[in-house]
Amino acid sequence: MPNEKLFDTHAVLGKAMELFWKKGYHGTSINDLVEATGLSRSSLYATFEDKHKLYVAALRHYQTWQKKGLNDALDKQSTARKKIEVIFRAYLEAILHDAYGKGCFMVNTATEMTNQNKELAKIVGSDFDGMEALMFSLIKQGQSEGNISKKQKPKTLARYLFSCYLGLRLTGQAKPDRATLEDVVKVTLSVLD
Amino acid sequence: MPNEKLFDTHAVLGKAMELFWKKGYHGTSINDLVEATGLSRSSLYATFEDKHKLYVAALRHYQTWQKKGLNDALDKQSTARKKIEVIFRAYLEAILHDAYGKGCFMVNTATEMTNQNKELAKIVGSDFDGMEALMFSLIKQGQSEGNISKKQKPKTLARYLFSCYLGLRLTGQAKPDRATLEDVVKVTLSVLD
DNA sequence: AAAATATCGGAACAAATATTCCAGTATTTC
């Protein structure tokens, strides 16, 4: 057998993710990617085929990475109510540690690409649907556990919470200020009482 | 005096706005702009200097246009509470009539450009601040009119409402579905009770 | 040790990019 891969595909994908995340699809050139990853053009193309496929791979990388982080955090919580709170609190902390104001890669993709590219629209759509579905099941569970008000239907609350979640992501990019974000989360969750 | 301008600057700005709004800064080429506006390259550059300045002009055009539309709608309302409701309802309707899924030009600029370009960050920031300030004053007024709960401080509520407003804009782009958006607005505003 | 082979790096390419330039045009003022 010939040469093994001399680079770590996983790490390269991480670098590409970071760049696309920070500068967007059209704002990132192959040259940027070559510089950031340390790979040559040909290696990038041999591994990922073209720019669009690399973007998709980077976005998927982001998705699984985020999902894993979230699940780890949720597993530590006992009640559904607490899990919902952690979803918001975890993102709040993430925002405040985002040095470059990159925001959320999924949201960035949604605003830049989804009205132009169906494949990306599908990925973003299913990610968003998955998040709303998670909230739906947590709300149902919380309502039967007695920690969440039954004034609204679970579906209604899930749609609301998810929309607020997206709002938090944008607010965090526009105004990464703890006091502001804490206020937002506090009032958002007060609906569950 | 020589030739008068043969084109309507205002209309050209409208076309440019539409394009940047739909395809973003990096996704829109000068060629696209030439085609859409019907002007030639040189006329575009003579009038707007360069792509970046044209984008800024288009964004400002959007801002004043939106502001005017909103103010007209608000003037028809008697109470502050109703004005707040109209802010949300008007945007809900706007989303459902947005054929191209363009979303909100300010939000798009926020996610694509603000972490790369300070001038645009300033424009978006002041627009967002203005919106939050409007909500703040409406909330204060509503609380003294007795239509809005005094459980939360006006500042807190304003931050919350504005974040929800951004969330609605994103949700609307990702899922332009009336039932979903109605649910979101309903629960969002229930906090005011 | 040598052949085999998949990967690598950088040069090369065509297309698209933002921007500039200049000759022509049309209207206003004298």
Next chain:
DNA sequence: GAAATACTGGAATATTTGTTCCGATATTTT
């Protein structure tokens, strides 16, 4: 009606874009 003038259109330019190609590299198997 003629000169002046500001604007217009399209060709031209230099740069950057995404992508391809090929000789060189390095390691595994024989």
